[in-house]
Amino acid sequence: MIPGTRRRRHRQEKVTLSDVAQAAGVSAITVSRALREPEKVSPALRETILRVVEQMGYVPDMAARALASKDSGLIGVLTPGLTSYAFIAVMRGIEDRVRSTDLRIQYANPGDGREDDARKLRFFYSQNPAGIIHVGLQHDPALDELLRRAPCPVVEIMDVSHTPAEMAVGIDHRQAAEAATRHLLDQGYRRIAMLGARWDTRAQRRLDGFKAVLEAEGLFDPDLVLSIDSYTSVGLGAHLLDRLLTAFPQADAAFCHSDDLALGALFECQRRGRRVPTEFGICGFNDFDYAGVAYPSLTSVRLPRYEIGYRAADLLIRATGDGRQPATVIDLGFQLIPRQSTARTTPQPPMC
């Protein structure tokens, strides 16, 4: 390759709207209209213009468009869990709802610490976004204030335990944890541990629910709450269960903050020869695809993650449409899915 070729390629003369206009013998604005509001241009002209556009390989400049129209068509999605398995389904929901529109989605993954959260949020603001979907790691007043001052509609998702600045879609994590914990009690487990990873708001809420239910029975033991501040993972689940059983062999069940922890816990039980569910019960959270497939299958709490994403995007799109929405909190509910890993009282203990 001739040196310099590539550089030149990346600096190709850009075809602009007026270039097209000139070539088509019309004014720039007409080309602009032919592209964005075809019905406002006579069929004949429209066709000519579109042909020229095609021929010249014209690509509109979004920055110029955004500057002139004050509409970036951008939806910002801000979540510290962007690179988490649980968020995949949420993304799919968002993408599916947005697909048919001309909006784009831009994801951002704030690092830990609320400052980065604020920084990324400001960054979105600087792009004149059409809407923002926000997943908070924790709530603090400064951030809430920033959200309240957003230049666009904002939907806070995943958790609805907190009054949102504007709109929220999610579930009540405390209730979900209560249901899971009660289920374990119902199955006859008594020394129930909780396995977690990072303590964000939602995890905290789940701990609250867990604790409340056990305390009511006089069964809560803070020593049985284990966690490590890192990404949740199957390996971490195995590790935590190992720590638990080493320190407290009498523990007889675990409520895990996520199904990957639950799966790791299951593997660790198998490794130790501890029978599930007879000798140890495991309840996960999220109902990941493998929960129902595992052997024994894993009891879990199903969250409507896809729906949360879909609804959030939908709210944004509607809010964009008519400019005003009543403050909204949408609780999409959860579902406890009892499976083999806690089926102590039912007649088929399926340990191999």
Place this chain on the structure above:
Amino acid sequence: MIPGTRRRRHRQEKVTLSDVAQAAGVSAITVSRALREPEKVSPALRETILRVVEQMGYVPDMAARALASKDSGLIGVLTPGLTSYAFIAVMRGIEDRVRSTDLRIQYANPGDGREDDARKLRFFYSQNPAGIIHVGLQHDPALDELLRRAPCPVVEIMDVSHTPAEMAVGIDHRQAAEAATRHLLDQGYRRIAMLGARWDTRAQRRLDGFKAVLEAEGLFDPDLVLSIDSYTSVGLGAHLLDRLLTAFPQADAAFCHSDDLALGALFECQRRGRRVPTEFGICGFNDFDYAGVAYPSLTSVRLPRYEIGYRAADLLIRATGDGRQPATVIDLGFQLIPRQSTARTTPQPPMC
């Protein structure tokens, strides 16, 4: 809330650069410089300006900046696997490399079909991106041409079996499959199946490698190649193995296109009471976190996914820096990780 309040909030008078300039008693360009190249402004002025910026809550308008400077600072990541577990590590790599820069990342998830791929690509082009990271589902000439005409550096990632338009980072999927298949042969398996999901380029390359190795031994049987065109998942792995063993009970091993299929296959074996690895060997792909934790642990092929993301972003950033790069193909290599699920010849068959 008073009707209309929210709408007004979202249309707040925007503070512009000249507002700040006026308030600070300097010219707009000085404020601009104080923000972007602080060292070019005298300390005293700089401080005053930054204070005013803070006070007025000024947020720069990226669209205007991009338009004026022809630099959007945007890296576009285009992949049909955006919402796949395997891509999470790649994202982390990209994010980590980009974090310290002032570049932003915008992800896009083309639907199936090469047309959508081209559409999304054009869409990135319209934003004057600083660089593009592309994961192709399949290679076709039209798309290659489009990539070649990109207005910015482009890195194609994951697969290096194809000469890229410009730069590529990934591994040789054919070789990886060959290594896995040979490993299964070495362990004494003879009736080896392949379990897959969607047949993208990489999957096809892996099938090629698989086939080549088995054909050389006269052991290839097309009936043992099973797949369903859908998202890969643990459930799908279980389903495919069920189909396999129902139709061909004599099959004695499976090379799976992904560890989730492998895990599903493992569960299905356990469900059927088919011992792993003695009666059936399982080799996965990707080395997801659970492969080493499963019981029995899963043999897999480790891909440097994080590194692929990191290097891709790095290449882009360097290319952005000096404008020109030699055409590059970086093969980051893979690693076969033998574990219990294929340990037929070693002395510890760990089935429970």
Place this chain on the structure above:
DNA sequence: CTGTTAGCGCTTTCAG
């Protein structure tokens, strides 16, 4: 170190 002058490429008026 600071300011002036242009203009990025497009869309919004407001006229025909």
Place this chain on the structure above:
DNA sequence: CTGAAAGCGCTAACAG
């Protein structure tokens, strides 16, 4: 239905 004028908010290029 089509066009002319003006300017979105910012930064490059040149001056001082």
